[in-house]
Amino acid sequence: xxxxxxxxxxxxxxxxxxxxxxxxxxxxxxxxxxxxxxxxxxxxxxxxxxxxxxxxxxxxxxxxxxxxxxxxxxxxxxxxxxxxxxxxxxxxxxxxxxxxxxxxxxxxxxxxxxxxxxxxxxxxxxxxxxxxxxxxxxxxxxxxxxxxxxxxxxxxxxxxxxxxxxxxxxxxxxxxx
Amino acid sequence: xxxxxxxxxxxxxxxxxxxxxxxxxxxxxxxxxxxxxxxxxxxxxxxxxxxxxxxxxxxxxxxxxxxxxxxxxxxxxxxxxxxxxxxxxxxxxxxxxxxxxxxxxxxxxxxxxxxxxxxxxxxxxxxxxxxxxxxxxxxxxxxxxxx
Numbered sequence: 001x002x003x004x005x006x007x008x009x010x011x012x013x014x015x016x017x018x019x020x021x022x023x024x025x026x027x028x029x030x031x032x033x034x035x036x037x038x039x040x041x042x043x044x045x046x047x048x049x050x051x052x053x054x055x056x057x058x059x060x061x062x063x064x065x066x067x068x069x070x071x072x073x074x075x076x077x078x079x080x081x082x083x084x085x086x087x088x089x090x091x092x093x094x095x096x097x098x099x100x101x102x103x104x105x106x107x108x109x110x111x112x113x114x115x116x117x118x119x120x121x122x123x124x125x126x127x128x129x130x131x132x133x134x135x136x137x138x139x140x141x142x143x144x145x146x147x148x149x150x151x152x153x154x155x156x157x158x159x160x161x162x163x164x165x166x167x168x169x170x171x172x173x174x175x176x177x
Numbered sequence: 178x179x180x181x182x183x184x185x186x187x188x189x190x191x192x193x194x195x196x197x198x199x200x201x202x203x204x205x206x207x208x209x210x211x212x213x214x215x216x217x218x219x220x221x222x223x224x225x226x227x228x229x230x231x232x233x234x235x236x237x238x239x240x241x242x243x244x245x246x247x248x249x250x251x252x253x254x255x256x257x258x259x260x261x262x263x264x265x266x267x268x269x270x271x272x273x274x275x276x277x278x279x280x281x282x283x284x285x286x287x288x289x290x291x292x293x294x295x296x297x298x299x300x301x302x303x304x305x306x307x308x309x310x311x312x313x314x315x316x317x318x319x320x321x322x323x324x
Binding site for chain 2: 049050053054057058060061064065068069072130133134135136137139140141143144145148149151152155156158159161162165166169
């Protein structure tokens with residue numbers, strides 16, 4: 001499993017760097033797609049078909065929306081950066097990277113083995129999910145019955161984000177500039 | 178955005194119903210096979226987006242379409258919240274699967290698992306309408322354009 005994962009992860013980091021640094025927004029979006037599609041393959045390797053389906057579909061649609069938006073507006077990245085700003089950004093990034101690596105090394109011995117969750121509830125879900133909910137697909141049983149609060153929150157977040165997009169980009173009641 | 182060539186339009190006309198039906202299948206069989214409301218909703222939104230991209234956005238630029246997408250999104254999340262408090266109406270906990278108790282069904286059948294397929298349906302409606310509304314707003318509507 002690992003020999004497949006490591007090249008994909010390196011490819012994802014490379015795609016993220018290109019997406020950040022490219023001055024052409026269209027190529028930035030295309031390299032953003034590298035991350036999503038590599039993540040799809042990783043989900044397939046890790047045997048999570050539900051996530052892989054959602055990831056590949058949402059990635060395609062998001063790319064289409066972003067490309068359509070870029071083609072209608074501007075392809076050029078207009079971010080300005082001067083000396084002080086660059087220094088602040090680089091310094092903050094370095095400090096946070098150092099803190100994260102330090103803390104991650106500290107908690108690494110206590111992490112469960114990869115692919116073996118130690119949660120007590122996970123075993124209960126796996127054993128009695130079918131009898132308690134009647135759903136054959138255990139993922140659906142978990143996200144819509146045991147953990148339905150989470151799904152309700154996600155649906156509400158999506159609703160709120162769409163409300164925000166529609167409100168910010170509205171055509172009614174805008175001030176003419 | 179203008180429409181594309183005749184080849185693209187014909188292929189889109191052939192493909193779009195199948196993608197739409199696949200979306201409905203994924204939503205309805207969410208409790209049996211991988212997938213569910215979210216994946217199916219995005220498929221349905223994708224099929225409509227494909228149609229708009231191929232045939233141009235002149236038809237889609239009317240504000241009634243955006244309004245309708247917002248309406249269906251609200252209806253979807255309203256159904257989901259209603260299903261969530263259905264358990265409390267029956268004096269149970271929040272999100273209690275009361276339909277499963279009333280009508281158990283046999284596992285593996287389409288009509289089973291009580292509330293889960295209904296929740297999938299609500300999420301599917303919401304996600305399809307939400308992503309289509311985002312597409313309409315970001316890619317089709319011109320800001321500052323008089324409606």
